[in-house]
Amino acid sequence: MKQKNGLSIGESSKQSGVNIETIRYYEKIGVMPVPDRSASGYRLYGADHLKRLSFVRRSRQLGFSLDEIRGLLRLVDGHAYTCAQVRELTLDHLAEIRRKIADLKRLERVMAEMAAQCSGDRVPECAVIDALFDTRPPAVEPSGRQPPMPTATSVMRRR
Amino acid sequence: MKQKNGLSIGESSKQSGVNIETIRYYEKIGVMPVPDRSASGYRLYGADHLKRLSFVRRSRQLGFSLDEIRGLLRLVDGHAYTCAQVRELTLDHLAEIRRKIADLKRLERVMAEMAAQCSGDRVPECAVIDALFDTRPPAVEPSGRQPPMPTATSVMRRR
DNA sequence: TCTTGACCCTGTAGCGGCTACAGGCCCTAG
DNA sequence: CTAGGGCCTGTAGCCGCTACAGGGTCAAGA
Numbered sequence A, B: 001m002k003q004k005n006g007l008s009i010g011e012s013s014k015q016s017g018v019n020i021e022t023i024r025y026y027e028k029i030g031v032m033p034v035p036d037r038s039a040s041g042y043r044l045y046g047a048d049h050l051k052r053l054s055f056v057r058r059s060r061q062l063g064f065s066l067d068e069i070r071g072l073l074r075l076v077d078g079h080a081y082t083c084a085q086v087r088e089l090t091l092d093h094l095a096e097i098r099r100k101i102a103d104l105k106r107l108e109r110v111m112a113e114m115a116a117q118c119s120g121d122r123v124p125e126c127a128v129i130d131a132l133f134d135t136r137p138p139a140v141e142p143s144g145r146q147p148p149m150p151t152a153t154s155v156m157r158r159r
Numbered sequence C: 001t002c003t004t005g006a007c008c009c010t011g012t013a014g015c016g017g018c019t020a021c022a023g024g025c026c027c028t029a030g
Numbered sequence D: 001c002t003a004g005g006g007c008c009t010g011t012a013g014c015c016g017c018t019a020c021a022g023g024g025t026c027a028a029g030a
Helices: A009-016 A020-028 A047-061 A066-077 A083-117 A127-133 B009-016 B020-028 B047-061 B066-077 B083-117 B127-133
Strands: none
Touching: A009 A020, A009 A047, A020 A047, A047 A066, A047 B127, A066 A083, A066 B127, A083 A127, A083 B083, A083 B127, A127 B047, A127 B066, A127 B083, B009 B020, B009 B047, B020 B047, B047 B066, B066 B083, B083 B127
16 A cells, blocks of 8 residues: 555545545645656655644534635645634634534523423414414524534524 | 415514525425415415414524425324423434533534644644554444434544 | 616536446466 | 455435526616
């Protein structure tokens, strides 16, 4: 598997935990650099590629968007980042996570309340359905934009 | 705006809070029924359509996927649902929300810890970057599938 | 009556972040 | 020499919309 000048994409995938298709995708969108190729056209990766792949994976796990990761990588690549810059991105992201948590907690409360209304009866009447058919507008809107989480998380108003 | 046989799509959009394009999209994917048309081909909506639109909107706000909503609507349309069936869907959904909250809270902790390591110095060394480059695997995997939230929410292992 | 502008129509393409294929080449083990 | 796994490129699909382009329709004002 291991050529003298690098690892195959499959080996890199195993070691970094990033899917093969995803590695090629990252290359296509410019998150990963174009790698060297073997004589027969196979991609060859070195230790620096592996580190970068792990960086991207880790950042994705932490919920950074690929765009945010591009920003982080630009700083890293330029060796020009300050800790303060990085912290700012991190804190922005943290704030967004907290917004999501708050939204989901409101959601949780509403769902739990709806479920609690259910008697489990066989009749075609159900508090949940009634609540969903209720046309009153929700009182709490989701806190700002949340593009990484397309399903809305706003909440019905208190009953 | 109001024709004798129904509301225009724009009026329905305003009253239901569902975007015009989204209403047409719902029709295309079969969540909304094909409406009557005026002589000139305009869609005409009645009170039942408005109720259904509100139902879908409300359910989306509560994080139900369109597929789950289709399930709810099938029950409603058949007038054959039991409260127990609906409650089951609701509780499933509630469990998923709770998983997401738990994942996000782990995330929050890790991000906050990382940010706290930051000194704000100008030097090109940063605890956040270091942590992201750290190749150790995360200890906590995300709890099951979470397709509605594509950004991963697994978390690095405790430092 | 004509014109303007708001509305509506269909159809298609794009978003993010992948994933899954189709149809081919390459490489190694038996 | 053949079978199988790996790798290649390119394209299409997933969700839940949103944003066009390129037209038709309708009502109010000059």
